[in-house]
Amino acid sequence: MNKRLKSVSTILFALVISTSLVLNGCGTSAPNTPQPAAAKKDTISIAIPSEPSTMDVQFADDGNMRAVADNVIESLLTLDGKTMKVIPALATEVSRIDNTRWDIKLRPNVTFQNGNPFTADDVVYSIKRIINPNFKSNIAGFFATFKDAQKIGDLEVHIITTGPDPSMPTRLTLLDILNQKEMLASPDKIKTAVSGTGPYKIVSWTKGQRIVLERNDNYWGTKPAIKTVNYRFIEEDATRAAALRNGEVDFATNMLPEYVSTLPQVQTAEGLEFSLVRMNAVSGVMKDQKIRQAASYAINWDAISKSLYQGYASIAPGQVLKSSYFGFNKNLKAYPFDLAKAKQLLAEAGYKGETITFVGEQGRWLKDGEQEQAIAQMLRDAGFKVNVKMLAFSQWLGVLFPQDPTSTPPDMIFTFHSNDIYDADRTYSTYVLTTGSASSYPKTLDAQIIAARTELDTTKRQQEYEAISQTLYDNPAWLNGINIKDIDGMGKDVVYQPREDMRLIVSEMSFK
Amino acid sequence: MANSTLVDTDTPELRESRPRFYELHRMTSKMVKDRLALYALIFLMLIFLSAILASIISPHDPTTGDIWNRLKPPSFAGGYSGHLLGTDQLGRDILSRLFYGGRVSLRIGFITVLFSSLVGIFFGLLAGYAGGKTDTIIMGLVDIQFAFPGMLVALVFVMVLGPSELHLTYALAFNGWMVFARMARSLVLTFRDGPLVEAAKAIGAKPLQVMIRHILPNIFAPLVTLFVLEVARIIGAEAMMSFLGYGIQPPSSSWGLMIGEGRAYFPMAWWLIVFPGMMIASTVLALNIFSNWFTTAIDPLQKGQSG
Numbered sequence: 001m002n003k004r005l006k007s008v009s010t011i012l013f014a015l016v017i018s019t020s021l022v023l024n025g026c027g028t029s030a031p032n033t034p035q036p037a038a039a040k041k042d043t044i045s046i047a048i049p050s051e052p053s054t055m056d057v058q059f060a061d062d063g064n065m066r067a068v069a070d071n072v073i074e075s076l077l078t079l080d081g082k083t084m085k086v087i088p089a090l091a092t093e094v095s096r097i098d099n100t101r102w103d104i105k106l107r108p109n110v111t112f113q114n115g116n117p118f119t120a121d122d123v124v125y126s127i128k129r130i131i132n133p134n135f136k137s138n139i140a141g142f143f144a145t146f147k148d149a150q151k152i153g154d155l156e157v158h159i160i161t162t163g164p165d166p167s168m169p170t171r172l173t174l175l176d177i178l179n180q181k182e183m184l185a186s187p188d189k190i191k192t193a194v195s196g197t198g199p200y201k202i203v204s205w206t207k208g209q210r211i212v213l214e215r216n217d218n219y220w221g222t223k224p225a226i227k228t229v230n231y232r233f234i235e236e237d238a239t240r241a242a243a244l245r246n247g248e249v250d251f252a253t254n255m256l257p258e259y260v261s262t263l264p265q266v267q268t269a270e271g272l273e274f275s276l277v278r279m280n281a282v283s284g285v286m287k288d289q290k291i292r293q294a295a296s297y298a299i300n301w302d303a304i305s306k307s308l309y310q311g312y313a314s315i316a317p318g319q320v321l322k323s324s325y326f327g328f329n330k331n332l333k334a335y336p337f338d339l340a341k342a343k344q345l346l347a348e349a350g351y352k353g354e355t356i357t358f359v360g361e362q363g364r365w366l367k368d369g370e371q372e373q374a375i376a377q378m379l380r381d382a383g384f385k386v387n388v389k390m391l392a393f394s395q396w397l398g399v400l401f402p403q404d405p406t407s408t409p410p411d412m413i414f415t416f417h418s419n420d421i422y423d424a425d426r427t428y429s430t431y432v433l434t435t436g437s438a439s440s441y442p443k444t445l446d447a448q449i450i451a452a453r454t455e456l457d458t459t460k461r462q463q464e465y466e467a468i469s470q471t472l473y474d475n476p477a478w479l480n481g482i483n484i485k486d487i488d489g490m491g492k493d494v495v496y497q498p499r500e501d502m503r504l505i506v507s508e509m510s511f512k
Numbered sequence: 513m514a515n516s517t518l519v520d521t522d523t524p525e526l527r528e529s530r531p532r533f534y535e536l537h538r539m540t541s542k543m544v545k546d547r548l549a550l551y552a553l554i555f556l557m558l559i560f561l562s563a564i565l566a567s568i569i570s571p572h573d574p575t576t577g578d579i580w581n582r583l584k585p586p587s588f589a590g591g592y593s594g595h596l597l598g599t600d601q602l603g604r605d606i607l608s609r610l611f612y613g614g615r616v617s618l619r620i621g622f623i624t625v626l627f628s629s630l631v632g633i634f635f636g637l638l639a640g641y642a643g644g645k646t647d648t649i650i651m652g653l654v655d656i657q658f659a660f661p662g663m664l665v666a667l668v669f670v671m672v673l674g675p676s677e678l679h680l681t682y683a684l685a686f687n688g689w690m691v692f693a694r695m696a697r698s699l700v701l702t703f704r705d706g707p708l709v710e711a712a713k714a715i716g717a718k719p720l721q722v723m724i725r726h727i728l729p730n731i732f733a734p735l736v737t738l739f740v741l742e743v744a745r746i747i748g749a750e751a752m753m754s755f756l757g758y759g760i761q762p763p764s765s766s767w768g769l770m771i772g773e774g775r776a777y778f779p780m781a782w783w784l785i786v787f788p789g790m791m792i793a794s795t796v797l798a799l800n801i802f803s804n805w806f807t808t809a810i811d812p813l814q815k816g817q818s819g
Contacts, residue, residue, distance in 0.1 A: 238776055238778050238779055242779070256777075258777060258779075262780070307579050308602075369773070370773075374577075376763070377576060377602075391674065392675055395674055
């Protein structure tokens with residue numbers, strides 16, 4: 001009898017274990033937040049995939065942090081949400097004095113949220129802080145050309161660059177201006193409750209639960225429609241979508257294409273992220289140009305964008321640049337999917353089935369692991385012998401950006417690349433220039449890239465980049481992948497058009 | 513009930529001299545009587561067979577998918593007849609992946625527990641037999657390691673070493689040996705001062721001989737039960753780790769990884785999660801039922817009880 005009882009309890013035990021495992025997959029919904037039943041809705045709940053790691057915008061490269069901080073802290077210049085043109089923000093005028101010196105005029109009568117006035121001291125402090133090598137900012141690369149900043153007057157600053165820098169204004173859209181007085185008085189505040197000049201201020205951050213923002217009524221610009229912003233952190237994609245469907249949140253970022261038909265409202269933006277598979281053109285099997293070309297013909301990007309991404313992706317036009325970026329070559333087109341040609345090139349190159357190591361990661365970008373597996377299979381179909389090595393994100397990062405420049409890069413490594421300054425230099429000086437942090441390409445293009453980077457004549461500079469892109473097309477450094485769209489889910493009553501730069505700007509949101 | 517008198521006079525010496533086929537016969541007849549255990553055993557055998565024969569019985573290659581035919585439902589729910597249980601997020605056949613995934617899940621379950629049981633039983637025997645300081649130190653270690661949450665230790669282990677099947681096996685074995693040590697020790701204590709050990713010592717057996725030749729065979733049955741239970745636990749743990757992304761890495765597959773990879777699609781493709789989930793649940797359940805039956809079947813004190 002005792003035994004029967006035991007069996008029953010065992011069954012229960014096993015069922016609890018296994019169902020809890022399965023339920024983990026479906027995701028459990030977090031407790032419902034009561035929505036105030038006001039006549040005119042002015043509170044928005046936004047679900048983001050993960051809790052921000054910090055609020056130190058100058059240090060971290062963290063999209064979840066940006067989703068909050070872009071509403072609190074401002075930069076000298078910013079991008080227009082619709083046209084992506086550089087427009088004034090905290091600076092009213094940016095002009096070049098000579099090849100290495102820029103004059104910045106600052107907006108008067110701006111105050112930080114804690115009441116401190118915004119002055120040239122804040123700008124100089126912010127620039128010196130982020131370019132300080134000891135600070136080891138993760139985004140210092142954007143400001144690699146910055147040498148120094150000098151206060152000229154209370155509302156005027158000079159920025160000195162290491163050489164001619166045509167993309168200086170775009171770099172300024174990424175430079176967050178901190179509150180110097182607050183930083184010096186309480187240096188730890190930046191990690192949580194930083195006060196910026198933006199349209200919203202941080203009211204509270206309950207770790208593990210939510211961040212609440214409140215409208216800054218002293219904001220210098222247009223007063224936003226929404227008064228309170230409530231950020232929730234929901235990691236599972238399916239759970240985030242479910243929270244939106246249930247009305248627990250009004251806005252959910254990073255939706256899967258498969259969810260689109262089930263959500264109340266969906267808006268998309270042409271994102272910045274291009275997938276690419278970097279190939280080792282310096283050593284190993286892939287050193288042979290024909291083998292790299294064969295790989296370029298082997299991938300059916302059409303299938304990946306239409307089926308895996310359900311059409312929410314577009315094929316890179318023979319380069320990982322968009323037509324709006326500086327240096328785009330309009331004569332290039334994506335390699336066609338041509339299995340016969342790929343096999344023929346492999347035969348010509350004398351490929352004998354040497355193993356190709358394909359390094360990947362998963363979970364960082366939409367369907368990255370699946371895209372990698374699909375690419376690997378297509379390479380196999382063309383006759384490559386591929387060994388996929390999935391690494392944890394930090395390890396993968398160490399392979400893509402090796403600390404030791406003499407280490408041998410893998411034959412292939414998958415990544416997503418986003419060009420935040422909309423300029424070909426960003427891509428080529430990272431992935432092609434031999435001193436670039438992620439380069440595995442011979443130094444044949446080095447001189448051209450450096451020349452184009454410092455060229456101030458825009459027509460000439462454009463031509464130089466077109467030539468570089470053409471060379472990289474014929475003698476590929478990577479497989480040009482797809483540009484994935486950003487899908488935001490929102491409640492029926494939310495009005496918002498997602499931006500191409502993927503910033504989440506609450507002041508551009510409103511309710512119907 | 514018929515042989516209850518024999519049971520009461522059962523001593524280790526007597527049992528050792530008893531013919532083996534008699535034991536086997538007794539256990540088989542018990543098994544047939546206990547329907548639930550019989551079904552569990554049959555199910556486990558099927559799972560083992562499908563894992564071993566995965567390369568023969570799988571209708572498709574588990575790693576090759578047709579990307580144009582993603583997320584197709586099972587054939588009985590309106591999908592293709594070629595894919596009995598549907599296709600996954602990359603158009604791969606779920607049924608074939610279940611067979612191959614079972615191979616990985618079972619392999620990790622058994623190898624891990626083999627490791628942890630060997631280490632655990634060794635230290636348990638040592639602690640129980642030697643007593644004194646050795647006992648205090650070993651059991652102290654066991655207590656310390658028990659104080660850490662097992663899954664967390666395993667996660668940190670794999671995060672540091674990097675996710676792979678081998679590292680996962682190490683990590684899970686590393687926090688599985690303690691229960692064997694504890695059990696072996698407590699079993700040894702019941703034998704250490706008994707006449708069997710006295711006799712062995714009297715004829716001049718060395719400590720190691722006493723432990724392995726005389727004590728171990730007598731405490732083996734409960735350890736086998738524990739072994740089976742631990743395999744079930746490790747299969748669940750492997751699934752959890754793979755689900756979290758710190759276990760098996762694609763393109764190879766395990767049941768837990770199938771759930772992990774498919775979870776984002778659950779709202780529109782239930783078959784990605786339900787089938788591997790059912791496999792994990794039923795395998796763990798069958799192992800539990802089987803071990804339960806094994807305890808009663810082998811335990812001399814429960815021999816007389818009706819099944």
